[in-house]
Amino acid sequence: MSGNKSEGLNLQFHALTPKRWPDLEKMFGENGACGGCWCMWWRLSRSQFNKSKGAGNKKALKRIVYSGTIPGILAYSEGQPVGWCAIGPREQYPALERSRILKPVDDKPVWAVVCFFTAKPYRNKGITANLLKAALAFAERQGANTIEGYPTEPRKGKMPDPFLYTGMASTFLKGGFKEVLRRSETRPIMRYTANRSSQTYALHPPRALWRGNRKTFKQFSAARLFLHPHV
DSSP, X not given: OTTOTTTTSOEEEEEOOGGGHHHHHHHHTTTTTTTTXXXXXXXXXXXXXXXXXXXXXXXXXXXXXXXTOOOEEEEEETTEEEXXXXXXXXXXXXXXXXXXXXXXXXXXXXXXXEEEEEOGGGTTSSHHHHHHHHHHHHHHHTTOSEEEEOOBOXXXXXXXXXXXXXXXXXXXXXXXXXXXEESSTTOEEEEEEOXXXXXXXXXXXXXXXXXXXXXXXXXXXXXXXXXXXXX
C-alpha cells in the first residue's frame, strides 16, 4: 500500500450487525452523521424523512440492523470506528426509484452504494476508497453481479463534505466503476461488474472461528463477515 494515504491506519472492515450498532452510534454522534439523517435518506419518502429526522431515523435504522439485514460496512482503525459505507440491493432504497436523475437505467438487478461517512479526524486519508473496495467484496460475496454508484462530480473547486456523501466520481473510477448514464451534469450513474476470480478484498471469519471445529466454520454466517485488505 505504498503511497496510499490510508497507510498506517491499519484499517479493518466489518459488516454492521447488532453487535456493532454501538460503534455506528458512537461514530455518527448526536447529529446522526449529518442533520439527523442516520442513513435513512434513500429509504424513506421526503415527508417520512422530515417527520422522523433525528431520533425517529435512528430508531428506523436500528430496527433494520436488529432485523438481521446488513445495511453497510464499518471501517475501523486501531479498534475505533472511523468510516461507513451504505450498500444493499437497490430495491431497499425507494427514493432512488422516485428520483428523476437516479431512476433505474434498465431492469437489471443491481446493488447500490448510496452513502459514505468518515469521522472528521480521519477525512482525506483514503478511507472512502478503501471502504468502497470492502463494500464491493461484501456485495460480491452476497451474490451481486452489478453494483451501482451515484457519486458527485463537482463542476469546479472543492465542495463541502456534506455534499459528497455519495462519494466522488474519481474514487469510483479508480475503484473499477464505469459511467453508464448521466442525467445531471454533476451526478453520473456508474456501474461495477463483479469479477469473482480477482477480488481486491478478502472476506474472512473472525480468527476465533478458525480455532473451532470444521462444522462450526461451515456454519459461519455472512452476517458476521470480517473483511480486511490484502497488504
